[in-house]
Amino acid sequence: MRASTGIPAQGYARRRRQLMRMAGDDAILVLPSSPERVRSRDTHYPYRQDSDLWYLTGFAEPEAVLVLVPGRRHGEALLFCRERDPEREGWDGPRAGPEGAVESFGMDDAYPIDDLDDILPGLLEGRTRVYYHFGRDTEFDLKLIGWLNRVRAQVRLGAQPPHEFLELGHLLDELRLFKSRDELKLMRRAAKISVQAHEAAMRAVRPGMFEYELQAELERVFRAGDAQPAYESIVGAGANACVLHYRANRGQVRDGDLVLVDAGAEYRGYAADITRTFPANGRFSREQRALHDLVCAAQSAALAQARPGVAYEAGHDAAVATLAEGLLRLGLLKGRLEKVIADGQYKRYYRHKTGHWLGLDVHDVGDYRIDGESRLLEPGMVFTIEPGLYVPADDTTVPARWRGIGIRIEDDVAITAEGHEVLTDGLARGADEIEAFMAAR
Numbered sequence: 001m002r003a004s005t006g007i008p009a010q011g012y013a014r015r016r017r018q019l020m021r022m023a024g025d026d027a028i029l030v031l032p033s034s035p036e037r038v039r040s041r042d043t044h045y046p047y048r049q050d051s052d053l054w055y056l057t058g059f060a061e062p063e064a065v066l067v068l069v070p071g072r073r074h075g076e077a078l079l080f081c082r083e084r085d086p087e088r089e090g091w092d093g094p095r096a097g098p099e100g101a102v103e104s105f106g107m108d109d110a111y112p113i114d115d116l117d118d119i120l121p122g123l124l125e126g127r128t129r130v131y132y133h134f135g136r137d138t139e140f141d142l143k144l145i146g147w148l149n150r151v152r153a154q155v156r157l158g159a160q161p162p163h164e165f166l167e168l169g170h171l172l173d174e175l176r177l178f179k180s181r182d183e184l185k186l187m188r189r190a191a192k193i194s195v196q197a198h199e200a201a202m203r204a205v206r207p208g209m210f211e212y213e214l215q216a217e218l219e220r221v222f223r224a225g226d227a228q229p230a231y232e233s234i235v236g237a238g239a240n241a242c243v244l245h246y247r248a249n250r251g252q253v254r255d256g257d258l259v260l261v262d263a264g265a266e267y268r269g270y271a272a273d274i275t276r277t278f279p280a281n282g283r284f285s286r287e288q289r290a291l292h293d294l295v296c297a298a299q300s301a302a303l304a305q306a307r308p309g310v311a312y313e314a315g316h317d318a319a320v321a322t323l324a325e326g327l328l329r330l331g332l333l334k335g336r337l338e339k340v341i342a343d344g345q346y347k348r349y350y351r352h353k354t355g356h357w358l359g360l361d362v363h364d365v366g367d368y369r370i371d372g373e374s375r376l377l378e379p380g381m382v383f384t385i386e387p388g389l390y391v392p393a394d395d396t397t398v399p400a401r402w403r404g405i406g407i408r409i410e411d412d413v414a415i416t417a418e419g420h421e422v423l424t425d426g427l428a429r430g431a432d433e434i435e436a437f438m439a440a441r
């Protein structure tokens with residue numbers, strides 16, 4: 001039996017068919033599973049399937065290779081995987097085996113992974129183009145070259161080796177960028193669990209706590225929802241919030257600090273990505289509120305650009321314009337608005353972009369620009385909107401009261417035919433909402 005992934009077997013079959021249609025009949029596509037990684041001597045990091053293989057099969061086991069051979073008469077979708085082994089399964093849990101790959105995962109045919117070496121050269125022979133993700137797994141890159149060389153060695157006997165090697169992502173990323181109805185359901189679920197986790201952290205916070213205690217609150221809710229962190233949770237109190245990828249989470253939360261929490265659940269492979277910044281004692285100071293209001297306004301400005309036909313980059317441009325205008329108004333920057341934007345002076349306090357595609361990977365695949373121009377938004381695209389402001393603790397160009405404040409507000413947005421849907425709605429966002437939520441704890 002296949003564990004439920006939230007995507008029906010026909011869904012995977014449809015994705016594979018679409019990909020093969022794009023690749024054409026003289027192509028072959030090769031997708032290995034993620035390798036297992038040692039964490040310490042004989043124990044491994046938690047296993048996470050390669051997102052591309054997951055997208056095309058829902059197959060969760062390591063030591064697997066999907067080979068798609070469009071138009072092949074004896075079967076187009078082939079999976080190489082571990083054989084059943086009662087002794088090993090007694091240690092590590094059940095395996096599908098090649099039989100299960102056909103019966104439960106809808107493969108046309110399946111073989112033991114140990115036979116890959118013998119079978120793959122024969123599948124490559126006669127195909128013109130190989131689609132593969134070059135450079136992701138060096139060990140597998142070398143194996144593939146070895147199999148190609150085996151075909152090349154047979155040329156005088158009439159073998160025809162492939163002679164075009166193409167980046168698989170070129171086709172597959174474009175498919176993955178547009179989320180289906182089933183995928184959106186899973187993303188809503190990931191978002192909902194993440195909203196609940198942020199609420200738990202906002203409820204739990206008290207001055208004197210440690211950042212890791214808030215991380216524990218978040219991740220307790222993730223696990224209770226059958227999810228896990230989509231990326232390492234960021235919990236930064238006070239000036240730690242200014243470190244964009246802060247992950248130590250070991251600091252103590254002081255009275256008067258803001259706490260920045262950037263954490264999202266992964267559910268059935270799909271990520272949510274939320275940031276909230278809230279006061280440890282439940283009340284924003286005047287400066288904290290001024291900057292929080294400004295980031296909130298920047299997020300609204302970006303969100304107003306989230307609809308079909310608008311350039312993806314319009315959201316970032318709107319956020320930057322709002323932030324720059326506010327920084328001038330508050331006196332953190334000086335000069336003319338146009339110049340502050342054109343010269344990038346705002347980057348002193350806003351160093352990152354306003355978002356990224358979201359899906360099976362938290363920074364999901366898909367081109368942002370096409371032919372040098374920002375691509376236009378279309379229904380089914382999902383991305384984050386996450387403006388922020390970070391005033392370094394040692395920034396002596398501004399009065400001391402502004403220093404060490406770091407704020408980011410991040411939500412997840414799906415483009416619909418009419419406009420957009422905020423997947424992470426319902427979580428207190430503005431300063432008033434956050435204070436009201438915390439007062440009611």
Ligand code: GLY
Pocket residue numbers: 231262263273356362386410
């Ligand atoms: N949590 C990573 C990001 O916001 O991009």
Ligand code: MN
Pocket residue numbers: 273355356384386410
């Ligand atoms: Mn993000």
Ligand code: MN
Pocket residue numbers: 262263273274275410
């Ligand atoms: Mn984030």
